[in-house]
Amino acid sequence: MLQIAIKMLLGDRAKYVTLVSSLTVVSFLFLQQGSIFCGLILRTVRPIEVVGAPIWVSDPQLRSVDESKPLLDTDLERVRSAPGVKWAVPMILQIVSAHLSDGNFTSVRLYGLDNDTFFGRPKMLSGSSELLTQDEAVIVGQAESEKLNNPKPGETFEMNDNQARVVGIADVPRDFFSYPFVYAAYDRALQYAPSQRKQMNFVLAAPVDGANPETVAKQIGKATGLAAYTEDQFRWLTMDYYLKNTGIPISIGISLFMVFMAGTLIVGQTFYQFALQNERYFGALKAMGTSSWTLTKMILLQALIVGLVGYGTGAGLGAIFGFLAGGQNSKVAFATPPLLVIISFAIVLFICMASALVSIRKVVRLEPAVVFRG
Amino acid sequence: MANPPNSTPALAARLTRVNKSFGEGTTEVHALIDVDFEVNRGELLLLVGPSGCGKTTLLSVIAGILDATSGEIEVFGTRVDQLNQQQKTTFRKETIGFIFQQFNLLPTLTACENVAVPLLIHGMNYELAQQKARTYIDKVGLGPRADFLPAKLSGGQQQRVAIARALVTEPKLIVCDEPTASLDGETGKQILEMFRSTALGPDRAIVVVTHDSRIYKYGDRIAEMLDGHILSIHENDLGPASALELHP
Secondary structure: OOHHHHHHHHOOOHHHHOOOOOOHHHHHHHHHHHHHHHHHHOOOHHHHHOOOOOOEEEEOOOOOOOOOOOOHHHHHHHOOOOOOOEEEEEEEEEEEEEOOOOEEEEEEEEEOOOOOOOOOEEEEEOOHHHHHHHHEHHHHHHEOOOHHHOOOOEEEEEEEOOOEEEEEEEEEEOOOOOOOOEEEEEEEEHHHOOOOOOOOOOOEEEEOOOOOOHHHHHHHHHHHHEEEHHHHHHHHHHHHHHHHOOOOHHHHHHHHHHHHHHHHHHHHHHHHHHHHHHHHHHHHHHHHOOHHHHHHHHHHHHHHHHHHHHHHHHHHHHHHHHHHOOOOOOOOOOOOOOOHHHHHHHHHHHHHHHHHHHHHHHHOOOOOOOOOOO | OOOOOOOOOEEEEEEEEEEEOOHHHHHHHEEEEEEEEEOOOOOOOEEEEOOOOHHHHHHHHHHHHOOEEEEEEEEOEEEHOOOOHHHHHHHHHEEEEEEEOOOOOOOOOOOOHHHHHHHHHOOOHHHHHHHHHHHHHHOOOOOOHOOHHHHHOOHHHHHHHHHHHHHHHOOOEEEEOOOOOOOHHHHHHHHHHHHHHHHOOOOOOEEEEEEOOHHHHHHOOOEEEEEEEEEEEEEOOOHHHHOOOOOO
Protein backbone atom coordinates (compact mmCIF):
# COMPACT_ATOMS: atom_id res chain seq x y z
CA MET A 1 0.00 0.00 0.00
CA LEU A 2 2.99 2.27 0.44
CA GLN A 3 3.48 2.39 -3.34
CA ILE A 4 -0.13 3.55 -3.59
CA ALA A 5 0.59 6.26 -1.02
CA ILE A 6 3.53 7.50 -3.09
CA LYS A 7 1.45 7.48 -6.28
CA MET A 8 -1.39 9.35 -4.55
CA LEU A 9 1.08 11.99 -3.41
CA LEU A 10 3.08 12.40 -6.60
CA GLY A 11 0.00 12.16 -8.80
CA ASP A 12 -1.50 15.29 -7.26
CA ARG A 13 1.11 17.60 -8.72
CA ALA A 14 -0.35 20.86 -7.46
CA LYS A 15 -0.52 19.70 -3.85
CA TYR A 16 2.86 18.02 -4.03
CA VAL A 17 4.54 21.12 -5.42
CA THR A 18 2.83 23.31 -2.80
CA LEU A 19 3.95 21.03 0.03
CA VAL A 20 7.50 20.67 -1.23
CA SER A 21 7.93 24.35 -2.04
CA SER A 22 6.54 25.37 1.37
CA LEU A 23 8.98 23.06 3.09
CA THR A 24 11.79 24.22 0.83
CA VAL A 25 11.18 27.83 1.87
CA VAL A 26 10.91 26.84 5.54
CA SER A 27 14.10 24.77 5.38
CA PHE A 28 15.98 27.45 3.49
CA LEU A 29 14.92 30.22 5.88
CA PHE A 30 15.69 28.09 8.91
CA LEU A 31 19.15 27.26 7.66
CA GLN A 32 19.83 30.75 6.34
CA GLN A 33 18.64 32.59 9.46
CA GLY A 34 20.16 29.96 11.73
CA SER A 35 23.47 30.18 9.89
CA ILE A 36 23.49 33.97 10.16
CA PHE A 37 22.79 33.65 13.88
CA CYS A 38 25.60 31.12 14.28
CA GLY A 39 27.86 33.24 12.08
CA LEU A 40 27.25 36.33 14.21
CA ILE A 41 27.76 34.51 17.49
CA LEU A 42 30.88 32.76 16.25
CA ARG A 43 32.32 36.12 15.18
CA THR A 44 32.21 37.24 18.80
CA VAL A 45 34.91 34.69 19.59
CA ARG A 46 37.20 35.38 16.62
CA PRO A 47 39.46 37.59 18.82
CA ILE A 48 40.01 34.52 21.01
CA GLU A 49 40.48 32.02 18.21
CA VAL A 50 43.08 34.06 16.32
CA VAL A 51 45.35 33.99 19.35
CA GLY A 52 45.30 30.23 19.88
CA ALA A 53 46.25 30.29 23.57
CA PRO A 54 45.49 27.15 25.60
CA ILE A 55 44.65 29.18 28.73
CA TRP A 56 43.40 32.75 29.15
CA VAL A 57 43.80 34.45 32.52
CA SER A 58 41.83 37.61 33.27
CA ASP A 59 40.15 39.65 35.95
CA PRO A 60 37.43 37.54 37.62
CA GLN A 61 34.82 40.16 36.75
CA LEU A 62 35.45 39.91 33.02
CA ARG A 63 32.37 38.76 31.07
CA SER A 64 33.69 38.61 27.51
CA VAL A 65 36.84 39.01 25.48
CA ASP A 66 35.68 42.48 24.49
CA GLU A 67 35.75 43.84 28.02
CA SER A 68 38.95 45.40 29.30
CA LYS A 69 39.62 44.86 33.00
CA PRO A 70 43.34 45.41 33.56
CA LEU A 71 45.49 43.15 35.69
CA LEU A 72 48.46 44.00 37.87
CA ASP A 73 51.84 43.48 36.25
CA THR A 74 52.68 41.18 39.14
CA ASP A 75 49.81 38.89 38.14
CA LEU A 76 51.96 37.66 35.27
CA GLU A 77 54.53 36.26 37.70
CA ARG A 78 51.83 34.79 39.90
CA VAL A 79 50.44 32.91 36.92
CA ARG A 80 53.91 31.73 35.92
CA SER A 81 54.41 30.32 39.38
CA ALA A 82 51.06 28.51 39.50
CA PRO A 83 51.27 24.69 39.45
CA GLY A 84 51.14 23.04 36.04
CA VAL A 85 52.00 26.20 34.06
CA LYS A 86 54.62 25.70 31.38
CA TRP A 87 54.80 29.31 30.31
CA ALA A 88 52.80 32.53 30.56
CA VAL A 89 52.97 35.75 28.56
CA PRO A 90 51.26 39.12 28.90
CA MET A 91 48.84 40.48 26.31
CA ILE A 92 47.03 43.71 25.76
CA LEU A 93 43.75 43.48 23.90
CA GLN A 94 41.92 46.77 23.63
CA ILE A 95 39.76 48.76 21.30
CA VAL A 96 41.62 51.94 20.46
CA SER A 97 41.05 54.82 18.07
CA ALA A 98 43.23 55.13 14.98
CA HIS A 99 43.81 58.49 13.32
CA LEU A 100 44.19 58.03 9.59
CA SER A 101 46.29 60.09 7.22
CA ASP A 102 43.14 61.51 5.59
CA GLY A 103 42.04 62.91 8.93
CA ASN A 104 39.40 60.28 9.69
CA PHE A 105 39.23 58.22 12.87
CA THR A 106 38.32 54.57 13.17
CA SER A 107 38.29 52.07 16.02
CA VAL A 108 40.71 49.16 15.80
CA ARG A 109 41.24 46.01 17.85
CA LEU A 110 44.78 46.33 19.16
CA TYR A 111 46.75 43.26 20.21
CA GLY A 112 49.90 43.88 22.21
CA LEU A 113 51.93 40.68 21.88
CA ASP A 114 54.67 39.47 24.19
CA ASN A 115 57.94 41.22 23.21
CA ASP A 116 60.00 38.04 23.22
CA THR A 117 57.74 35.42 21.70
CA PHE A 118 55.07 37.41 19.83
CA PHE A 119 52.74 34.64 20.94
CA GLY A 120 49.37 35.12 19.25
CA ARG A 121 50.89 36.53 16.09
CA PRO A 122 48.69 36.03 13.05
CA LYS A 123 49.29 34.16 9.83
CA MET A 124 50.95 36.60 7.47
CA LEU A 125 49.84 37.41 3.94
CA SER A 126 52.71 39.78 3.32
CA GLY A 127 55.66 40.89 5.43
CA SER A 128 56.80 39.06 8.56
CA SER A 129 55.78 39.11 12.20
CA GLU A 130 59.48 39.29 13.07
CA LEU A 131 59.37 42.89 11.83
CA LEU A 132 57.33 43.77 14.93
CA THR A 133 60.67 44.22 16.67
CA GLN A 134 61.16 47.38 14.62
CA ASP A 135 60.25 50.74 16.03
CA GLU A 136 56.61 51.82 15.43
CA ALA A 137 55.93 48.53 13.62
CA VAL A 138 52.39 47.19 13.39
CA ILE A 139 50.76 44.39 11.44
CA VAL A 140 47.29 45.00 10.03
CA GLY A 141 44.68 42.29 9.44
CA GLN A 142 43.37 42.24 5.89
CA ALA A 143 39.70 41.88 6.88
CA GLU A 144 38.19 45.34 7.46
CA SER A 145 41.50 46.94 6.50
CA GLU A 146 39.54 49.17 4.13
CA LYS A 147 38.57 51.09 7.25
CA LEU A 148 42.26 51.95 7.56
CA ASN A 149 42.32 52.89 3.84
CA ASN A 150 43.86 49.53 2.87
CA PRO A 151 47.34 50.37 4.13
CA LYS A 152 50.32 48.77 2.46
CA PRO A 153 53.65 47.99 4.13
CA GLY A 154 55.44 51.26 4.77
CA GLU A 155 52.29 53.34 5.16
CA THR A 156 51.47 54.95 8.49
CA PHE A 157 48.61 56.01 10.75
CA GLU A 158 48.40 57.10 14.35
CA MET A 159 47.07 55.60 17.54
CA ASN A 160 46.99 57.65 20.72
CA ASP A 161 49.16 60.28 18.97
CA ASN A 162 51.87 57.69 18.29
CA GLN A 163 52.80 56.81 14.77
CA ALA A 164 52.23 53.24 13.61
CA ARG A 165 54.03 51.96 10.51
CA VAL A 166 52.58 48.97 8.71
CA VAL A 167 55.16 46.19 8.26
CA GLY A 168 52.87 43.38 7.17
CA ILE A 169 49.37 42.31 6.28
CA ALA A 170 47.88 39.36 8.16
CA ASP A 171 45.20 36.86 7.33
CA VAL A 172 42.62 37.34 10.10
CA PRO A 173 38.88 36.82 9.97
CA ARG A 174 36.23 39.45 10.59
CA ASP A 175 35.00 39.82 14.14
CA PHE A 176 31.55 40.64 15.48
CA PHE A 177 32.15 44.41 15.55
CA SER A 178 33.99 44.51 12.21
CA TYR A 179 37.04 46.18 13.75
CA PRO A 180 40.32 46.08 11.84
CA PHE A 181 42.88 43.98 13.72
CA VAL A 182 46.21 45.68 14.53
CA TYR A 183 49.12 43.81 16.10
CA ALA A 184 52.08 45.42 17.85
CA ALA A 185 54.80 44.36 20.23
CA TYR A 186 53.68 44.58 23.87
CA ASP A 187 55.83 47.57 24.82
CA ARG A 188 54.75 49.47 21.71
CA ALA A 189 51.09 48.64 22.34
CA LEU A 190 51.36 50.25 25.78
CA GLN A 191 51.97 53.53 23.96
CA TYR A 192 49.15 53.00 21.44
CA ALA A 193 46.58 52.21 24.12
CA PRO A 194 45.13 55.06 26.19
CA SER A 195 47.22 55.53 29.28
CA GLN A 196 45.89 53.83 32.42
CA ARG A 197 47.37 52.89 35.77
CA LYS A 198 47.27 49.22 34.75
CA GLN A 199 47.27 48.14 31.12
CA MET A 200 47.89 44.43 30.75
CA ASN A 201 44.45 42.83 30.59
CA PHE A 202 45.22 39.19 29.75
CA VAL A 203 47.83 36.64 30.61
CA LEU A 204 48.08 33.79 28.13
CA ALA A 205 49.39 30.51 29.48
CA ALA A 206 50.08 26.93 28.49
CA PRO A 207 50.00 23.79 30.65
CA VAL A 208 53.05 21.63 31.10
CA ASP A 209 53.29 18.78 28.62
CA GLY A 210 50.63 16.15 29.19
CA ALA A 211 48.63 18.25 31.65
CA ASN A 212 44.96 18.90 31.08
CA PRO A 213 44.41 22.62 30.28
CA GLU A 214 41.16 22.60 32.24
CA THR A 215 42.88 21.26 35.36
CA VAL A 216 45.74 23.73 35.02
CA ALA A 217 43.25 26.59 34.52
CA LYS A 218 41.56 25.60 37.79
CA GLN A 219 44.94 25.49 39.51
CA ILE A 220 45.80 28.96 38.21
CA GLY A 221 42.48 30.30 39.46
CA LYS A 222 43.02 28.73 42.87
CA ALA A 223 46.59 29.98 43.17
CA THR A 224 46.02 33.53 41.94
CA GLY A 225 42.39 34.37 42.61
CA LEU A 226 42.14 35.37 38.94
CA ALA A 227 39.80 33.88 36.39
CA ALA A 228 41.50 31.27 34.19
CA TYR A 229 39.75 29.65 31.26
CA THR A 230 40.66 27.13 28.65
CA GLU A 231 40.18 28.52 25.15
CA ASP A 232 36.90 26.64 24.84
CA GLN A 233 35.61 27.89 28.20
CA PHE A 234 36.52 31.43 27.26
CA ARG A 235 34.73 31.10 23.93
CA TRP A 236 31.56 29.93 25.70
CA LEU A 237 31.85 32.69 28.30
CA THR A 238 31.98 35.26 25.52
CA MET A 239 29.22 33.68 23.45
CA ASP A 240 27.06 33.37 26.54
CA TYR A 241 27.55 37.08 27.24
CA TYR A 242 26.41 38.03 23.74
CA LEU A 243 23.51 35.61 23.83
CA LYS A 244 22.27 37.06 27.11
CA ASN A 245 23.09 40.71 26.59
CA THR A 246 22.27 41.45 22.98
CA GLY A 247 19.09 41.36 20.92
CA ILE A 248 20.50 38.83 18.48
CA PRO A 249 18.82 35.70 19.87
CA ILE A 250 15.43 37.35 20.29
CA SER A 251 15.56 39.08 16.88
CA ILE A 252 16.53 35.97 14.96
CA GLY A 253 14.41 33.83 17.28
CA ILE A 254 11.34 35.86 16.30
CA SER A 255 12.10 35.41 12.59
CA LEU A 256 12.62 31.68 13.09
CA PHE A 257 9.39 31.44 15.07
CA MET A 258 7.51 33.25 12.30
CA VAL A 259 9.02 30.90 9.72
CA PHE A 260 8.04 27.95 11.89
CA MET A 261 4.46 29.19 12.31
CA ALA A 262 4.04 30.08 8.64
CA GLY A 263 5.54 26.76 7.58
CA THR A 264 3.36 24.77 9.96
CA LEU A 265 0.22 26.59 8.87
CA ILE A 266 0.88 26.31 5.14
CA VAL A 267 2.00 22.69 5.25
CA GLY A 268 -0.70 21.74 7.76
CA GLN A 269 -3.42 23.36 5.71
CA THR A 270 -2.18 21.83 2.47
CA PHE A 271 -2.02 18.40 4.08
CA TYR A 272 -5.50 18.85 5.48
CA GLN A 273 -6.78 19.90 2.05
CA PHE A 274 -5.08 16.85 0.62
CA ALA A 275 -6.89 14.63 3.13
CA LEU A 276 -10.16 16.44 2.54
CA GLN A 277 -9.97 16.10 -1.24
CA ASN A 278 -9.05 12.45 -0.91
CA GLU A 279 -11.69 11.75 1.72
CA ARG A 280 -13.81 9.58 -0.52
CA TYR A 281 -10.78 7.65 -1.72
CA PHE A 282 -9.56 7.07 1.82
CA GLY A 283 -13.14 6.06 2.60
CA ALA A 284 -13.11 3.62 -0.30
CA LEU A 285 -9.81 2.16 0.90
CA LYS A 286 -11.26 1.79 4.40
CA ALA A 287 -14.40 0.16 3.03
CA MET A 288 -12.27 -2.28 1.05
CA GLY A 289 -10.56 -3.36 4.26
CA THR A 290 -7.58 -1.06 4.70
CA SER A 291 -6.89 -0.67 8.39
CA SER A 292 -6.54 2.73 10.02
CA TRP A 293 -2.95 1.83 10.88
CA THR A 294 -2.14 1.18 7.20
CA LEU A 295 -3.71 4.51 6.25
CA THR A 296 -1.70 6.18 9.02
CA LYS A 297 1.50 4.66 7.64
CA MET A 298 0.56 5.86 4.16
CA ILE A 299 0.07 9.44 5.34
CA LEU A 300 3.26 9.37 7.42
CA LEU A 301 5.18 8.13 4.40
CA GLN A 302 3.73 10.95 2.29
CA ALA A 303 4.77 13.43 5.00
CA LEU A 304 8.24 11.93 5.17
CA ILE A 305 8.68 12.15 1.41
CA VAL A 306 7.66 15.80 1.16
CA GLY A 307 9.78 16.50 4.25
CA LEU A 308 12.87 14.91 2.77
CA VAL A 309 12.44 16.46 -0.67
CA GLY A 310 11.55 19.87 0.76
CA TYR A 311 14.40 19.84 3.26
CA GLY A 312 16.87 18.58 0.69
CA THR A 313 15.94 21.35 -1.73
CA GLY A 314 15.93 24.00 1.00
CA ALA A 315 19.27 22.82 2.38
CA GLY A 316 20.69 22.86 -1.14
CA LEU A 317 19.54 26.45 -1.64
CA GLY A 318 20.95 27.30 1.80
CA ALA A 319 24.30 25.80 0.82
CA ILE A 320 24.33 27.81 -2.42
CA PHE A 321 23.50 30.96 -0.44
CA GLY A 322 26.28 30.17 2.02
CA PHE A 323 28.72 29.50 -0.79
CA LEU A 324 27.87 32.76 -2.57
CA ALA A 325 27.44 35.03 0.44
CA GLY A 326 29.38 33.36 3.23
CA GLY A 327 33.04 32.62 3.87
CA GLN A 328 35.26 33.64 6.75
CA ASN A 329 36.09 37.02 5.28
CA SER A 330 32.67 37.81 3.86
CA LYS A 331 30.68 40.74 5.17
CA VAL A 332 27.82 38.29 5.72
CA ALA A 333 28.24 36.35 8.93
CA PHE A 334 27.31 32.80 7.93
CA ALA A 335 28.20 29.55 9.64
CA THR A 336 26.35 26.24 9.42
CA PRO A 337 27.48 23.89 12.17
CA PRO A 338 26.31 20.26 11.86
CA LEU A 339 24.05 20.73 14.89
CA LEU A 340 22.13 23.44 13.01
CA VAL A 341 21.60 21.05 10.08
CA ILE A 342 20.30 18.40 12.47
CA ILE A 343 18.05 20.82 14.35
CA SER A 344 16.58 22.38 11.21
CA PHE A 345 15.93 18.92 9.75
CA ALA A 346 14.24 17.88 13.01
CA ILE A 347 12.06 21.01 12.88
CA VAL A 348 11.03 20.40 9.27
CA LEU A 349 10.27 16.79 10.13
CA PHE A 350 8.25 17.95 13.13
CA ILE A 351 6.23 20.31 10.91
CA CYS A 352 5.56 17.46 8.46
CA MET A 353 4.57 15.00 11.14
CA ALA A 354 2.42 17.52 13.03
CA SER A 355 0.68 18.39 9.75
CA ALA A 356 0.30 14.71 8.92
CA LEU A 357 -1.33 14.12 12.29
CA VAL A 358 -4.14 16.50 11.33
CA SER A 359 -4.79 14.40 8.23
CA ILE A 360 -4.38 11.15 10.13
CA ARG A 361 -6.92 12.27 12.71
CA LYS A 362 -9.38 13.02 9.93
CA VAL A 363 -8.79 9.77 8.08
CA VAL A 364 -8.84 7.57 11.18
CA ARG A 365 -12.16 9.09 12.24
CA LEU A 366 -13.57 8.78 8.75
CA GLU A 367 -16.52 6.42 8.50
CA PRO A 368 -16.12 4.14 5.49
CA ALA A 369 -19.84 4.66 4.84
CA VAL A 370 -18.86 8.07 3.42
CA VAL A 371 -18.20 6.26 0.13
CA PHE A 372 -21.92 5.68 -0.37
CA ARG A 373 -22.80 9.34 -0.02
CA GLY A 374 -23.41 10.58 -3.53
CA MET B 1 -15.42 -15.83 12.30
CA ALA B 2 -16.92 -19.33 12.33
CA ASN B 3 -20.48 -20.05 11.28
CA PRO B 4 -23.01 -19.68 14.08
CA PRO B 5 -24.88 -22.92 14.87
CA ASN B 6 -28.15 -21.69 13.33
CA SER B 7 -26.64 -20.25 10.15
CA THR B 8 -28.26 -21.24 6.89
CA PRO B 9 -25.78 -22.39 4.23
CA ALA B 10 -28.12 -21.45 1.37
CA LEU B 11 -28.26 -17.85 2.45
CA ALA B 12 -25.71 -15.21 1.56
CA ALA B 13 -27.05 -12.74 4.09
CA ARG B 14 -29.79 -12.67 6.68
CA LEU B 15 -30.93 -9.62 8.64
CA THR B 16 -33.27 -10.02 11.60
CA ARG B 17 -35.10 -7.08 13.15
CA VAL B 18 -32.37 -4.64 12.20
CA ASN B 19 -32.77 -1.03 13.25
CA LYS B 20 -30.55 1.89 12.50
CA SER B 21 -31.02 5.41 13.87
CA PHE B 22 -29.05 8.58 13.31
CA GLY B 23 -28.97 11.48 15.77
CA GLU B 24 -30.58 11.69 19.19
CA GLY B 25 -33.69 13.12 20.82
CA THR B 26 -35.73 15.41 18.63
CA THR B 27 -33.24 15.08 15.77
CA GLU B 28 -33.27 11.29 15.81
CA VAL B 29 -33.96 9.73 12.42
CA HIS B 30 -34.90 6.08 12.05
CA ALA B 31 -33.28 4.97 8.81
CA LEU B 32 -34.04 1.26 9.23
CA ILE B 33 -37.00 -0.06 11.23
CA ASP B 34 -37.24 -3.75 12.14
CA VAL B 35 -35.84 -4.88 8.84
CA ASP B 36 -36.01 -8.62 8.17
CA PHE B 37 -34.26 -9.46 4.99
CA GLU B 38 -32.49 -12.33 3.26
CA VAL B 39 -30.20 -12.60 0.28
CA ASN B 40 -29.79 -16.00 -1.36
CA ARG B 41 -26.55 -17.35 -2.67
CA GLY B 42 -26.27 -17.14 -6.44
CA GLU B 43 -28.73 -14.29 -6.81
CA LEU B 44 -28.62 -10.70 -7.88
CA LEU B 45 -30.98 -8.82 -5.62
CA LEU B 46 -32.13 -5.33 -6.39
CA LEU B 47 -32.92 -2.98 -3.53
CA VAL B 48 -35.26 -0.29 -4.80
CA GLY B 49 -37.24 2.58 -3.41
CA PRO B 50 -37.43 6.37 -3.30
CA SER B 51 -34.57 8.55 -2.14
CA GLY B 52 -34.08 8.55 1.61
CA CYS B 53 -35.96 5.31 2.18
CA GLY B 54 -32.89 3.61 3.73
CA LYS B 55 -31.53 1.58 0.80
CA THR B 56 -27.96 2.77 1.12
CA THR B 57 -28.08 2.50 4.90
CA LEU B 58 -29.22 -1.10 4.58
CA LEU B 59 -26.44 -1.81 2.07
CA SER B 60 -23.87 -0.21 4.40
CA VAL B 61 -25.08 -2.30 7.33
CA ILE B 62 -24.88 -5.52 5.31
CA ALA B 63 -21.38 -4.62 4.13
CA GLY B 64 -20.16 -3.87 7.64
CA ILE B 65 -19.29 -0.25 7.03
CA LEU B 66 -22.07 1.05 9.26
CA ASP B 67 -23.06 -0.31 12.66
CA ALA B 68 -26.71 -1.18 13.16
CA THR B 69 -28.40 0.18 16.28
CA SER B 70 -29.93 -3.22 16.96
CA GLY B 71 -30.71 -6.54 15.29
CA GLU B 72 -28.78 -9.46 13.90
CA ILE B 73 -26.78 -9.35 10.68
CA GLU B 74 -25.33 -12.54 9.32
CA VAL B 75 -23.32 -12.54 6.10
CA PHE B 76 -22.01 -15.84 4.78
CA GLY B 77 -22.16 -17.30 8.26
CA THR B 78 -20.50 -14.38 10.03
CA ARG B 79 -22.43 -12.40 12.63
CA VAL B 80 -21.35 -8.96 11.48
CA ASP B 81 -23.16 -7.22 14.35
CA GLN B 82 -20.94 -9.04 16.85
CA LEU B 83 -17.64 -8.02 15.29
CA ASN B 84 -15.46 -5.21 16.62
CA GLN B 85 -14.12 -2.58 14.21
CA GLN B 86 -10.88 -4.42 13.53
CA GLN B 87 -12.75 -7.65 12.82
CA LYS B 88 -15.14 -5.76 10.55
CA THR B 89 -12.20 -4.39 8.60
CA THR B 90 -10.93 -7.95 8.10
CA PHE B 91 -14.44 -9.14 7.28
CA ARG B 92 -14.85 -6.49 4.58
CA LYS B 93 -11.42 -7.24 3.16
CA GLU B 94 -12.16 -10.97 2.90
CA THR B 95 -15.86 -11.09 2.10
CA ILE B 96 -17.14 -7.93 0.45
CA GLY B 97 -16.59 -6.35 -2.95
CA PHE B 98 -17.70 -2.75 -3.40
CA ILE B 99 -18.99 -0.92 -6.43
CA PHE B 100 -19.84 2.75 -5.97
CA GLN B 101 -21.99 5.23 -7.81
CA GLN B 102 -19.05 7.61 -8.24
CA PHE B 103 -16.68 4.68 -9.00
CA ASN B 104 -14.16 6.01 -6.44
CA LEU B 105 -11.20 5.04 -8.55
CA LEU B 106 -8.02 6.64 -7.26
CA PRO B 107 -7.39 9.33 -9.87
CA THR B 108 -3.60 9.10 -9.74
CA LEU B 109 -3.51 5.36 -10.37
CA THR B 110 -3.94 3.64 -13.71
CA ALA B 111 -6.91 1.35 -14.29
CA CYS B 112 -4.71 -1.67 -13.63
CA GLU B 113 -3.28 -0.19 -10.43
CA ASN B 114 -6.78 0.62 -9.22
CA VAL B 115 -7.82 -2.98 -9.75
CA ALA B 116 -4.71 -4.11 -7.87
CA VAL B 117 -5.55 -2.06 -4.77
CA PRO B 118 -7.67 -4.73 -2.99
CA LEU B 119 -4.89 -7.25 -3.61
CA LEU B 120 -2.37 -4.88 -2.06
CA ILE B 121 -4.73 -4.47 0.89
CA HIS B 122 -4.55 -8.25 1.19
CA GLY B 123 -0.77 -7.92 1.38
CA MET B 124 0.02 -9.25 -2.08
CA ASN B 125 3.33 -8.25 -3.66
CA TYR B 126 2.98 -5.23 -5.98
CA GLU B 127 4.15 -7.02 -9.13
CA LEU B 128 1.96 -10.08 -8.56
CA ALA B 129 -0.99 -7.84 -7.79
CA GLN B 130 -0.45 -6.03 -11.08
CA GLN B 131 -0.35 -9.31 -12.99
CA LYS B 132 -3.56 -10.57 -11.43
CA ALA B 133 -5.25 -7.19 -11.86
CA ARG B 134 -4.42 -7.29 -15.58
CA THR B 135 -6.32 -10.57 -16.01
CA TYR B 136 -9.41 -8.99 -14.45
CA ILE B 137 -9.00 -5.87 -16.57
CA ASP B 138 -9.04 -8.22 -19.58
CA LYS B 139 -12.17 -9.92 -18.25
CA VAL B 140 -14.08 -6.64 -18.26
CA GLY B 141 -12.82 -5.91 -21.76
CA LEU B 142 -10.46 -3.09 -20.93
CA GLY B 143 -7.13 -4.79 -21.65
CA PRO B 144 -5.94 -2.12 -24.08
CA ARG B 145 -6.76 0.59 -21.57
CA ALA B 146 -5.19 -1.02 -18.52
CA ASP B 147 -2.56 1.68 -18.22
CA PHE B 148 -4.92 4.61 -18.65
CA LEU B 149 -5.69 6.95 -15.77
CA PRO B 150 -9.39 7.06 -14.82
CA ALA B 151 -9.69 10.58 -16.23
CA LYS B 152 -8.91 9.16 -19.66
CA LEU B 153 -11.73 6.62 -19.46
CA SER B 154 -15.44 7.07 -20.11
CA GLY B 155 -17.96 6.64 -17.27
CA GLY B 156 -18.85 3.15 -18.45
CA GLN B 157 -15.20 2.17 -18.70
CA GLN B 158 -14.54 3.51 -15.22
CA GLN B 159 -17.41 1.44 -13.84
CA ARG B 160 -15.99 -1.62 -15.56
CA VAL B 161 -12.68 -0.93 -13.83
CA ALA B 162 -14.63 -0.67 -10.57
CA ILE B 163 -16.25 -4.04 -11.29
CA ALA B 164 -12.85 -5.59 -11.95
CA ARG B 165 -11.64 -4.06 -8.67
CA ALA B 166 -14.62 -5.50 -6.81
CA LEU B 167 -14.05 -8.96 -8.30
CA VAL B 168 -10.30 -9.26 -8.14
CA THR B 169 -10.25 -10.73 -4.62
CA GLU B 170 -13.18 -13.00 -5.50
CA PRO B 171 -15.41 -11.79 -2.67
CA LYS B 172 -18.55 -13.71 -1.72
CA LEU B 173 -20.82 -10.69 -1.55
CA ILE B 174 -20.70 -7.74 -3.90
CA VAL B 175 -22.55 -4.61 -2.88
CA CYS B 176 -23.29 -1.93 -5.46
CA ASP B 177 -24.68 1.50 -4.77
CA GLU B 178 -26.46 3.06 -7.75
CA PRO B 179 -23.93 1.56 -10.20
CA THR B 180 -25.72 2.95 -13.24
CA ALA B 181 -26.72 6.37 -11.90
CA SER B 182 -23.80 8.12 -13.56
CA LEU B 183 -24.13 6.21 -16.84
CA ASP B 184 -26.34 6.47 -19.90
CA GLY B 185 -29.00 3.81 -20.48
CA GLU B 186 -27.07 1.65 -22.92
CA THR B 187 -23.91 1.66 -20.79
CA GLY B 188 -25.97 0.91 -17.69
CA LYS B 189 -27.43 -2.09 -19.45
CA GLN B 190 -23.97 -3.32 -20.43
CA ILE B 191 -22.75 -2.93 -16.86
CA LEU B 192 -25.61 -5.03 -15.47
CA GLU B 193 -25.03 -7.66 -18.12
CA MET B 194 -21.41 -7.71 -17.02
CA PHE B 195 -22.48 -8.13 -13.39
CA ARG B 196 -24.43 -11.19 -14.30
CA SER B 197 -21.85 -12.65 -16.62
CA THR B 198 -18.70 -12.08 -14.60
CA ALA B 199 -19.69 -11.40 -11.02
CA LEU B 200 -22.47 -13.80 -10.25
CA GLY B 201 -21.83 -17.40 -9.24
CA PRO B 202 -23.51 -20.16 -7.26
CA ASP B 203 -21.61 -19.32 -4.08
CA ARG B 204 -21.71 -15.59 -4.46
CA ALA B 205 -24.39 -12.90 -4.28
CA ILE B 206 -24.82 -9.37 -5.51
CA VAL B 207 -26.95 -6.69 -3.85
CA VAL B 208 -27.60 -3.64 -5.99
CA VAL B 209 -29.19 -0.47 -4.69
CA THR B 210 -30.83 1.38 -7.54
CA HIS B 211 -33.47 3.85 -8.61
CA ASP B 212 -32.96 2.96 -12.20
CA SER B 213 -36.05 1.12 -13.39
CA ARG B 214 -34.33 0.35 -16.72
CA ILE B 215 -32.16 -2.23 -14.98
CA TYR B 216 -34.89 -3.93 -12.92
CA LYS B 217 -35.03 -6.74 -15.41
CA TYR B 218 -31.50 -7.86 -14.47
CA GLY B 219 -32.40 -8.72 -10.87
CA ASP B 220 -33.42 -12.19 -9.70
CA ARG B 221 -35.47 -10.66 -6.92
CA ILE B 222 -36.46 -7.14 -6.08
CA ALA B 223 -36.80 -5.78 -2.53
CA GLU B 224 -38.83 -2.61 -2.24
CA MET B 225 -38.16 -0.21 0.60
CA LEU B 226 -40.10 2.74 1.98
CA ASP B 227 -39.39 4.86 5.05
CA GLY B 228 -36.95 2.38 6.58
CA HIS B 229 -39.16 -0.67 6.07
CA ILE B 230 -38.95 -3.49 3.57
CA LEU B 231 -42.33 -3.30 1.85
CA SER B 232 -41.97 -6.43 -0.21
CA ILE B 233 -39.48 -8.86 -1.66
CA HIS B 234 -40.59 -10.62 -4.76
CA GLU B 235 -39.33 -12.63 -7.69
CA ASN B 236 -38.65 -10.46 -10.68
CA ASP B 237 -41.81 -10.41 -12.81
CA LEU B 238 -39.80 -9.21 -15.76
CA GLY B 239 -38.18 -12.65 -15.85
CA PRO B 240 -34.57 -11.62 -15.95
CA ALA B 241 -31.77 -14.00 -15.49
CA SER B 242 -33.24 -17.11 -17.06
CA ALA B 243 -34.48 -15.25 -20.11
CA LEU B 244 -31.21 -13.46 -20.57
CA GLU B 245 -29.22 -16.65 -20.10
CA LEU B 246 -26.62 -14.77 -18.20
CA HIS B 247 -25.90 -17.14 -15.37
CA PRO B 248 -22.53 -18.83 -15.85
